[in-house]
Amino acid sequence: MKKSFLGFFLLFVFLLSGTLVFAEMPGPDAPALWDYITKESPYKKWSFWPDHHGMQPGRAPHGPLHKVYINDKTLSSSKTPIQYGGIIVKENYSKSKELKAITLMYKIKDYNPDGGDWFWVKYGTDGKADVVGKPKGCIGCHGSHANNDFIFVHEFK
Numbered sequence: 001m002k003k004s005f006l007g008f009f010l011l012f013v014f015l016l017s018g019t020l021v022f023a024e025m026p027g028p029d030a031p032a033l034w035d036y037i038t039k040e041s042p043y044k045k046w047s048f049w050p051d052h053h054g055m056q057p058g059r060a061p062h063g064p065l066h067k068v069y070i071n072d073k074t075l076s077s078s079k080t081p082i083q084y085g086g087i088i089v090k091e092n093y094s095k096s097k098e099l100k101a102i103t104l105m106y107k108i109k110d111y112n113p114d115g116g117d118w119f120w121v122k123y124g125t126d127g128k129a130d131v132v133g134k135p136k137g138c139i140g141c142h143g144s145h146a147n148n149d150f151i152f153v154h155e156f157k
Contacts, residue, residue: 025085028111028119030129033104038127043069043089049154056153058092061137063100065093068153073107080149080156081116084109088151099125105142105150115139116150 024040026032037043046069048054058066067090074086086107092100106119112134120138122131131138142150149156 028106028108028133030121030123030132033106033119033121034123034127034129037087037089037104041071043071043087046071046089047075049075051155052153055093055097061141062090062103063092064095065097067091067093078156080147080151082107082149082151084117101125101130112139115143116146118142118150 024036026036049068049070052068055065055067058064069089069091071085071087073083074088077083077086084107088105090103092103094100102123102125104121104123106121107117108119109117111117111119115134118139120131120133120135121129122135123129139150142152145152148154
């Protein structure tokens, strides 16, 4: 009887901990997302794409240089579409390697089916959101890669 109670208890703790992990993910809320990527799950501790490490050449509108960080949900997505909860953070730099902005794509189920369910944000270096939500410019440009889940810097095979 003790073993079955222990098993039930461990299952309950496991399910509760999974619920808490999912509850930590913010919704389509730029300030909450900023807190998440800078405090709760600091993006600088995340991975790079296997084929896109560190500082790389960029292009407008993101600037001449960038670094792209991806969370575990994104990294573990071996094909498109990226798993819901996937986040891509791009640090945008000047030619002199000065950080100018931080742009982000966050995959949220049923958020924006026409835009790949991506929530988009452009932050200043101070964390204040400048562009938020479903910006036509972001979706229009990244839409040229809709078959790659709107992602430019990594090609899924």
